[in-house]
Amino acid sequence: MGMSCKQASRLISDGMDRPLGRGEQVRLSFHLLLCRNCRHFRQQMQQLRSGIRRARNE
Amino acid sequence: MSASPEQIEAERPFLLRYARAQLQDQAAAEDAVQEALLAALEGRARFAGQASVRTWLISILRFKLVDTIRRQQREVATDLSEDTDLSDLDGLFDGQGAWQQAVRAWGVPEEGLLAKQFWQVYQHCAQAMPKRTAMVFAMREVMDMDIADICQNLSITATNCSVMLYRARMSLRECLELRWFQQEGA
Structure with a gap:
């Protein structure tokens, strides 16, 4: 069994703050391959970060 | 100079x-x-x-x-206990841990033009979060501090820190979706 979206979202968040371990990376990539919701979630997290960066430097 | x-x-x-x-x-x-x-x-x-x-x-x-x-x-610092309980987020997922609601792709707001507005919405959303959570998130994302620095400054563990960041991101995501990306009609 792969990981759940709940676990994946947590790993995506963690991955923004620390390098993920190899095992974590593999399991997450596998989940992302199959899960569009989590791909969108990851994209949203990146947009959140870049939105803040852009805005705070204005 | x-x-x-x-x-x-x-x-x-x-x-x-x-x-x-x-x-x-x-x-x-x-x-x-x-x-x-x-x-x-x-x-x-x-x-x-x-x-x-x-x-x-x-x-x-x-x-x-x-x-x-x-x-x-x-x-x-009334509550310095470890914050590792994420049960408040349970409602977002079903029993199997899958998203209750589909996660949509956000549109891309126009560069620059909307930066100021985004900032206002962000601030509004950040205010709705618990103070400590908002503080940790701001240290990480606005001030670009790394986890080790944040932990040291606030005397919290890395796990506690990552839990708070996760919670902050989940909460901001929902708030921004409602107040920002919805109005973009994306």
């Missing part, structure tokens, strides 16, 4: 916005900015001219902000 007092003063509004994003407390933000500007004026001969005046001022302000955050932390 040194920075002129006028150059320094001209950055006050920017610095205030920056400080407000960390502290969510107008008076404390104004104090931190005031202290930073004074320190900058005193030390303006030391401005190397390699970075922009703004970048230099931000680096000074960051020290003041961390000081203030530490002080506030001590004052509000």
